[in-house]
Amino acid sequence: MKFRLLIIIFSFSLSRVFATEQEPDKIIIDKIEYDLLSRPLDYFLAKNQIISEKLYNLGTSKDGAREISTGNYRGYIATFKIEHQLLKLIDIKIPNIESENRENISVYKQLFGNKDIILNYSGILIIPTEEFLDSANFGYSYLYSKYKLITINNSEVIKEKNVSKDEYLKFKINQFTEYKNTNQYKTEVREYFENWKDDKKIELSRSNTKDLTKHEILELKKQYKDPPKIEMIDNFLFLTKNIDFVIVEY
Template identity: 50%
Template sequence: MKFKLFLILFTFSIIKILGTGQQPDKIIINNKEYDLLNNPLDAYFEKHPDDHPIYGPKIRKKTEKELMIPFSTSNYRGYIATFKIENNTLSLVDLKLLDLDSGKDRYISVFKKIFGDRKVDLNYSGILVIPTGELLESAHFGYSYLYDKYHLMTIQRDAVIKEKELNKDEFIRFKVDQFKAYKNTEEYKTEVKNHLKSWNGDKKFELSRKNTRGMSKKEIAQLKKEYEFPPSEEHINNFLFVLINPDFVIIDY
């Protein structure tokens, strides 16, 4: 599939109304804190579920209060992690959880409760995306923000092996190239299958008697027309291009 820049930007504009922007993790570089448009702990928690601040056993005990999950539409993770680059090494220096008792959007550190004094080996490999310039567009959908400058860092098992400053146009080209490489992965195939499965589920419900009861024949005909064909490859790719952050796909830039 050939990506067209105008189509990407059009898709970016359309999805502004589809979701909520997410509170990013943070990263400290040369004693300055930046937003981080990646979540390196996702892969870590898959391998170390007991360290998860919400679903692991170290913070929440098996009580009725366990059902009170710190959740916000602006932070589906429920936590904010802070990382640091020091001596060309990526490390985790803090982990904060939404404080349910405060009644406000306030976060408290749970790093010591989970990790104590031990060093956390993230074993992260991927490309970190750090916005360093002015915000140009905010799609309010995941991390679909557009800045005029970015700092990219390629990490291999927590070690920085490459870094580079990119402007907006260079960053868009990087995202397109990374997505093309992502399409060759098993993760991409899984996401496509899940998207089609979700579409079929929606179709089954939307066209069910329960849902169409009370609709006019014209309304039902229009609904059937909307579900006449499954989403095209181009539609799915444009959706995944904005939704998915394939930071594990390492390419040159």
């Protein structure tokens, strides 16, 4: 199963059939800034609705429009720093809705004032450290020649290791295998099937097919003849979901 999963991953990567890849957050380690392929702020915002709403409002113009790029559905870029073996949030930038060029501006002080924010985050940070190799062009499914993996427990660094591409892929597959034992995975699979059923109903509806030829309708019905296989769902989730909360050895 693991080997087949890996082959499909590379197929996705080479075919480049997915939507826009996402702009990553940043992390500073020993005064060097890196891209961060994990999203520690997700969990903080989920537990702090007031901050989440403030951040949302700061990115919303007076007419109710939000400046969200297809390359950054989060609507922000967070910058983290590891200092004294602690993971800290040091900045959040969003597009300036008052600016014609929509350049990014910091909203950290508007959210937190002068406070130092410790996220109480637990998970594994994924940091590419060397040459970019390829991308499935979707989400955070980038492939690099080397990475740094850092295990965090309640914002404290408990382990870190530099790994090769092959070691990284082995780690990701082990992590996904553990993820499949979680309730979140079961929920994601259930939602995937529900969304597929909704799409089928809409796509095959009379209003959607009334202007199609018989051949086009037949081809559309073929697409929805059988429900998606679990292997396809697994590969979709592997490439698109943020599962850094699943802690495994590497």
